Amino acid sequence: MNIAVIGTGYVGLTTALMLCELNHQVVCADTHTAKLKQLKSNRLPLHEPGLKEVLNRHLSRRSLSFTSDTGQAVRESDILFITVGTPSKSDGFTDLNQIKKVAETIGLNQNGYKIVVNKSTAPVGTCQNIHRWILKRQPRYIPVDVVCNPEFLREGSALYDALHPDRIVIGSDNTEAARSVRDLYDSIPCPKMMTGLRTAELIKYSANAFLAMKISFINEIARLCDSHGVDVADVSTGIGLDRRIGSRFLKAGIGWGGSCFPKDLASLGHMFEQAGLSPRILQAVRQVNETQVEYYLRRLEERLGDVRGKTISILGIAFKPDTDDIREAPAIKVIQALHQKGAFLRAYDPVVFRHRNPAGLPVTVCGEMSEAFEDSDCIFLMTEWKNFLHFDWKSHRHRMRTPLIIDGRNVLDQKALIQCGYLYYGMGKAGL
Numbered sequence: 001m002n003i004a005v006i007g008t009g010y011v012g013l014t015t016a017l018m019l020c021e022l023n024h025q026v027v028c029a030d031t032h033t034a035k036l037k038q039l040k041s042n043r044l045p046l047h048e049p050g051l052k053e054v055l056n057r058h059l060s061r062r063s064l065s066f067t068s069d070t071g072q073a074v075r076e077s078d079i080l081f082i083t084v085g086t087p088s089k090s091d092g093f094t095d096l097n098q099i100k101k102v103a104e105t106i107g108l109n110q111n112g113y114k115i116v117v118n119k120s121t122a123p124v125g126t127c128q129n130i131h132r133w134i135l136k137r138q139p140r141y142i143p144v145d146v147v148c149n150p151e152f153l154r155e156g157s158a159l160y161d162a163l164h165p166d167r168i169v170i171g172s173d174n175t176e177a178a179r180s181v182r183d184l185y186d187s188i189p190c191p192k193m194m195t196g197l198r199t200a201e202l203i204k205y206s207a208n209a210f211l212a213m214k215i216s217f218i219n220e221i222a223r224l225c226d227s228h229g230v231d232v233a234d235v236s237t238g239i240g241l242d243r244r245i246g247s248r249f250l251k252a253g254i255g256w257g258g259s260c261f262p263k264d265l266a267s268l269g270h271m272f273e274q275a276g277l278s279p280r281i282l283q284a285v286r287q288v289n290e291t292q293v294e295y296y297l298r299r300l301e302e303r304l305g306d307v308r309g310k311t312i313s314i315l316g317i318a319f320k321p322d323t324d325d326i327r328e329a330p331a332i333k334v335i336q337a338l339h340q341k342g343a344f345l346r347a348y349d350p351v352v353f354r355h356r357n358p359a360g361l362p363v364t365v366c367g368e369m370s371e372a373f374e375d376s377d378c379i380f381l382m383t384e385w386k387n388f389l390h391f392d393w394k395s396h397r398h399r400m401r402t403p404l405i406i407d408g409r410n411v412l413d414q415k416a417l418i419q420c421g422y423l424y425y426g427m428g429k430a431g432l
Helices: 010-022 035-042 052-063 070-075 097-109 126-137 158-163 175-184 197-228 232-240 260-273 278-290 292-304 332-339 369-373 394-399 413-419
Strands: 002-005 025-029 063-065 081-082 113-116 144-148 168-172 194-195 311-315 345-346 377-380 403-406 423-426
Touching: 002 010, 002 070, 010 025, 010 052, 010 063, 010 081, 010 158, 025 070, 052 063, 052 158, 063 070, 070 097, 070 394, 081 097, 081 175, 081 232, 097 113, 097 126, 113 126, 113 175, 113 292, 126 144, 126 197, 126 292, 144 175, 144 197, 168 175, 168 345, 175 194, 197 278, 197 292, 197 423, 260 278, 260 311, 278 292, 292 332, 292 377, 292 403, 292 423, 311 369, 332 345, 345 369, 369 394
Parallel strands: 002 025, 002 081, 025 063, 081 113, 113 144, 168 194, 311 345, 311 377, 377 403, 403 423
Antiparallel strands: 144 168
């Protein structure tokens, strides 16, 4: 069966390579010719562990190809995956323009029955709109079915997640179409949930909102731990041992970012409002997260005083390790706030700064992590890159003007750092 994947971002490229690994023939279509040129020559336009090796393998086997002619990809394929962006508008609503353009292209080029699978995260009712947009553009009526097959990928481990999912959700109003999509995943041993279109769409949003809620919850508990001298890590362990709750996503820190949680919670909030409902829990989840940076900066100023004229070094810009994605990254908000307060800023990230200073950040970029320590008044860890955890912190303490460490991810060895002479703050970490 021939498959087309329309859109070659994180989700699209990962989906295409996953399908190739399952022995399907895949063509990726995208309008960004520069990106396609990179991919054809086995160069990734993004940082994602494991993708390059698999990309090279399937380019060599000719099981994967790339084209800028989306119409041709539609005509030559049986199943069409939509994996384009759905960014938030300025008012928080989801921008569906890219999905609509793809649907209209499918309608104009449809030459036989097709199954259209939407993997782009979009509000409830979008798949029904996709079906309507396709039919509206058809020169003559040709049957088409739309399936919702949401992705649950984590940046930094996207390919692993695609091949080893906890579950696969397949929503459709046509049982046969749903079965055809399910058959694509036959060799993946996990539960496969067959449901309706709208249910599948809402499952995606609900899952992300629940995970964000767990993070915001433990971050709020961590604030209370700060007040009572309690270690939030022990509280998290005690909570997580309850099988009804589980231990994942209960790690306190400076908050969540990235391309999914902020956008999806905003979109879900709008769905509530459109239904005449008040999303009170979602509002609280977002409010806690939006005030995390402010909370950390207050803790920094309690220890350092006025930051004007002080040198503060930021370790990590990406919103999480093993990615170069800085969308909604807490580090960006910290940098902007400290810059406004008059601090001098340095920054180091092992991946983000390889080729550029993204978004023209007001920082001096460090080529090596060790450069961040020179005459610095504070090291502010924002991303838990592995090399940060295994760094020789003891040997660089003397290079700092003020040996203060703000651990925004609660990942450093508090006891060892204090023994080395550092001043340490981690949210909800009991003093030693």
